[in-house]
Amino acid sequence: xAVLTMRDALNQALREEMNRDETVFLLGEDIGLYDGSFxxxxxxxxEFGEKRVLDTPIAEEVIIGTAIGAAMSGLRPVAxxxxxxxxxxAMDQVVNAAAHIRYMFGGGSKxxxxxxxxxxxxxxxxxxxSHSHENWFAHVPGLKVVAPGTPGDAKGMLKSAIRDDNPVMxxxxxxxxAIKGEVPDGEHLVPLDKNDVKRQGDDVTICAHSRMLIVATxxxxxxxxxxxxxxxxxxxxLRPLDMAPVIESVKKTGHAITLEEGWRSYGVGAEVxxxxxxxxFDYLDAPVARIGAAEVPTPYNKRLExxxxxxxxxxxxxxxxLLGKN
Amino acid sequence: MxxxxxxxxxxxxxxxxxxxDALLHLYREMLxxxxxxxxxxxxxxxxxxxxxxxxxxxxxxxxxGTISALRPKDYVYSNYREHGHAIAKxxxxxxxxxxLFGKETGTSHGRGGSMHLFSQxxxxxxGYAIVGEALPLAVGSGYAINxxxxxxxxxxxxxxxxxxxGAFHESLNVAKLWHLPVVFVCINNQYGMGTxxxxxxxxxxIWRKACAYDMTGERVDGMDVVAVRQVTDELVAQARExxxxxxxxxxxxxxxGHSMSDPDTYRGKDEIKQWQTRDSILSxxxxxxxxxxxxxxxxxxxxxxxxxxxxxxxxxxxxxxxPDPKDLYRDVYAESEAR
Numbered sequence: 035x036a037v038l039t040m041r042d043a044l045n046q047a048l049r050e051e052m053n054r055d056e057t058v059f060l061l062g063e064d065i066g067l068y069d070g071s072f073x074x075x076x077x078x079x080x081e082f083g084e085k086r087v088l089d090t091p092i093a094e095e096v097i098i099g100t101a102i103g104a105a106m107s108g109l110r111p112v113a114x115x116x117x118x119x120x121x122x123x124a125m126d127q128v129v130n131a132a133a134h135i136r137y138m139f140g141g142g143s144k145x146x147x148x149x150x151x152x153x154x155x156x157x158x159x160x161x162x163x164s165h166s167h168e169n170w171f172a173h174v175p176g177l178k179v180v181a182p183g184t185p186g187d188a189k190g191m192l193k194s195a196i197r198d199d200n201p202v203m204x205x206x207x208x209x210x211x212a213i214k215g216e217v218p219d220g221e222h223l224v225p226l227d228k229n230d231v232k233r234q235g236d237d238v239t240i241c242a243h244s245r246m247l248i249v250a251t252x253x254x255x256x257x258x259x260x261x262x263x264x265x266x267x268x269x270x271x272l273r274p275l276d277m278a279p280v281i282e283s284v285k286k287t288g289h290a291i292t293l294e295e296g297w298r299s300y301g302v303g304a305e306v307x308x309x310x311x312x313x314x315f316d317y318l319d320a321p322v323a324r325i326g327a328a329e330v331p332t333p334y335n336k337r338l339e340x341x342x343x344x345x346x347x348x349x350x351x352x353x354x355x356l357l358g359k360n
Numbered sequence: 361m362x363x364x365x366x367x368x369x370x371x372x373x374x375x376x377x378x379x380x381d382a383l384l385h386l387y388r389e390m391l392x393x394x395x396x397x398x399x400x401x402x403x404x405x406x407x408x409x410x411x412x413x414x415x416x417x418x419x420x421x422x423x424x425g426t427i428s429a430l431r432p433k434d435y436v437y438s439n440y441r442e443h444g445h446a447i448a449k450x451x452x453x454x455x456x457x458x459x460l461f462g463k464e465t466g467t468s469h470g471r472g473g474s475m476h477l478f479s480q481x482x483x484x485x486x487g488y489a490i491v492g493e494a495l496p497l498a499v500g501s502g503y504a505i506n507x508x509x510x511x512x513x514x515x516x517x518x519x520x521x522x523x524x525x526g527a528f529h530e531s532l533n534v535a536k537l538w539h540l541p542v543v544f545v546c547i548n549n550q551y552g553m554g555t556x557x558x559x560x561x562x563x564x565x566i567w568r569k570a571c572a573y574d575m576t577g578e579r580v581d582g583m584d585v586v587a588v589r590q591v592t593d594e595l596v597a598q599a600r601e602x603x604x605x606x607x608x609x610x611x612x613x614x615x616x617g618h619s620m621s622d623p624d625t626y627r628g629k630d631e632i633k634q635w636q637t638r639d640s641i642l643s644x645x646x647x648x649x650x651x652x653x654x655x656x657x658x659x660x661x662x663x664x665x666x667x668x669x670x671x672x673x674x675x676x677x678x679x680x681x682x683p684d685p686k687d688l689y690r691d692v693y694a695e696s697e698a699r
Binding site: 059085088090091093095096098099100101102103104105106107108109111126127130131135136137138139140141142143144146175176178197198199200 | 435437466467468469470471472476478479480485486488490493494495496497498499500501502503504505507508526527530531533534537690691692693694695696
C-alpha cells in the first residue's frame with residue numbers, strides 16, 4: 035500500500051476511473067493546461083486530451099449545467115469547482131436542476147454527476163474564499179454529499195461517486211490536500227453511505243469530518259494524556275447520513291461532541307445532535323456539545339482568522355467540560 | 361404587423377413544404393396543440409388541473425415549425441410553457457393531459473405537473489420552471505453528442521425573458537466556443553410575464569444577441585409555420601453537419617395571459633385582436649384551401665378528429681389512477697447499477 039497525499043490520491047482515483055470508463059470526463063476552470071488550482075488534476079489533460087479534460091471559462095452556471103445535461107445524455111462528468119464558495123453562483127443548477135430532475139420527471143432520467151469542490155479556511159483568503167457549505171447541500175433530497183478526510187477514503191469515495199448514478203457533492207478541503215496517508219492500490223472502493231470510527235475510545239464521542247478529523251485527532255491525543263479516552267467517528271457520509279456508528283458510540287461513551295469547520299447554526303452538528311437525541315437520548319449523560327466556526331464572515335487578519343475556526347484547544351476544553359473535569 | 365426576416369437573403373423554397381402531406385402534418389400538429397390547450401384551460405377552470413398552468417395558444421406556428429424539423433433522436437429542452445412542445449416532439453397527448461391531472465400515467469407520473477413534462481423515449485428532455493435554467497443543460501447534451509461522435513442535434517427552447525439572464529449568455533458563449541450542435545430557439549411572445557420586451561431588454565431584436573458570440577442569428581415570423589420550418593431546417597442542418605450553433609428568434613404572441621391566473625391588465629385588447637388576425641392555423645388553412653389542398657369540409661373533419669383525440673386524452677387522464685401514497689419517496693435517488 036502506497037503512502038500518498040490527498041491530492042495524489044484524488045488524482046489516482048480520477049485517472050483509474052477515466053481509464054476504466056470512456057464516458058467519464060472532467061470539466062472545470064483551469065483543470066487542464068494549468069493542471070488545476072490545487073493540482074488535483076495534474077497531468078490528466080496531457081494523458082487524456084482536451085475532450086476528456088475540458089477547460090471551461092469562468093462561468094459556474096454553465097459548468098454545472100453542462101455537466102448535468104451531459105450526465106442525462108450518457109456521460110459521467112466530474113465537474114470541479116475551484117472552491118465551494120464559487121458554487122453559490124450555480125446553486126440553481128445544483129439544487130433546482132441536478133437534485134430534482136430525477137424526481138420531478140418521475141424517474142424518467144438520471145444524473146450521474148460528481149461535483150468536486152474544496153471548502154475550508156485558514157489561508158487568509160477572507161470572506162469569499164474560506165467557507166464550508168456542505169450542510170447547504172446535505173439539506174437537499176436528491177443529492178448525495180460526502181466529505182472524506184483521509185487520502186484512502188478520498189480515493190475510495192471518489193471512485194464510488196463516479197460510479198454512482200446520482201449527483202454527488204464531493205467536498206474536499208484546501209487544508210487537507212497535502213496530508214499523507216495510506217492508499218490501497220487499484221480497485222479500492224469506499225461506500226458513500228457508511229460512516230467510520232477512526233479512533234476507538236470510551237469516554238466521549240467526537241463526530242467530525244474532512245479537515246476537522248485532523249483537529250479531532252490532535253485533541254484526542256492530548257485528552258489521552260489527561261486521562262480522557264475519546265472516540266472519533268468520521269462523518270464522511272453526510273447525505274445519506276449514516277448515524278449507526280455515531281449512535282453505537284454514544285451508547286458506549288454517553289457523551290458527544292460535534293465538530294465542524296462551518297458555522298454552527300443550522301449546521302452538520304445541529305442535525306447530528308438532533309438525531310442523537312431522537313435515537314439515543316437515554317444513553318446521554320450530558321447535552322451534546324456543538325463546536326463550529328465563529329459566526330462571522332471569515333476575517334483576513336491572521337490572528338482573527340485563527341480564532342474564528344475551531345482548533346485543538348476548543349475540543350479539549352469542551353470535552354473536559356462535558357465530562358465535568360474543568 | 362409584418363415581421364422582417366433576417367438575413368434578407370433569398371431563401372430557396374423547399375419542395376417538402378409545397379407538399380400537401382407535409383403541410384397537412386404541420387396544420388394538424390398546430391390544431392392539436394390549439395385544441396389541447398383550449399381543453400386544458402377548461403379543465404383548469406374545472407379544477408382538474410392545479411398549480412400554475414401556462415398555455416401555448418397563439419404560439420403554435422413557432423412550436424411546430426421548429427420542433428417538426430427535428431428527428432426522433434434529437435433532443436428538446438423546454439421551459440414551463442411546454443405542453444405543445446412535448447406534443448410536437450411526439451409525446452402522447454394522453455400522457456401530457458394525465459400529467460396535468462397529476463396522475464400516475466402522466467409523463468412524469470404525477471410528480472412534475474404542467475411545468476415538468478418529460479419523455480426519455482421521445483428525447484423530450486424536460487420542462488424547467490426556472491427561467492433560463494435549461495440552456496446550460498442543452499449545452500451539456502450538445503457536448504455529449506460531440507463527445508460520442510453522434511449525429512444528433514439539441515434544440516433549446518425558451519422565451520424572450522430568458523435572454524436577459526446570465527445562463528443564456530454563458531450558454532451561447534460555450535456553445536459557439538466548443539462548436540456544439542445546439543439550436544437556441546427564442547419564442548418571443550412579447551412579454552416576460554407582464555413585462556414587455558422593450559421594458560426588459562436593451563436589445564429588442566433578440567436575434568441580434570447572437571452576434572455577441574459570433575453565432576448565426578435569425579429572426580422569423582413566428583406566426584408563419586412554413587417560414588419557421590424553412591429557417592429551422594437550415595439551422596438544424598448547420599448544427600448537424602457543421603456542429604455550429606445558432607440563435608433563432610420566432611416573433612409570435614400568446615393570446616392568453618402568462619398563466620391561467622393572469623388577469624392580463626398590462627396589454628390592450630386591441631393588441632391581442634390584431635395578432636389574432638394573423639392566426640397561424642387560420643392562415644395555413646386558408647392558404648391550403650386556395651391551393652386546392654383542402655376543402656372547407658376537410659378542415660371541419662380534421663377539427664372533429666382532433667377534438668375527439670383531445671377528448672380521448674381527457675378521458676384517459678380522468679380515468680387514470682392517482683399515484684400511490686406509498687410511492688412518495690420513489691425516485692428521489694436512482695438505484696446505481698453495478699458498473
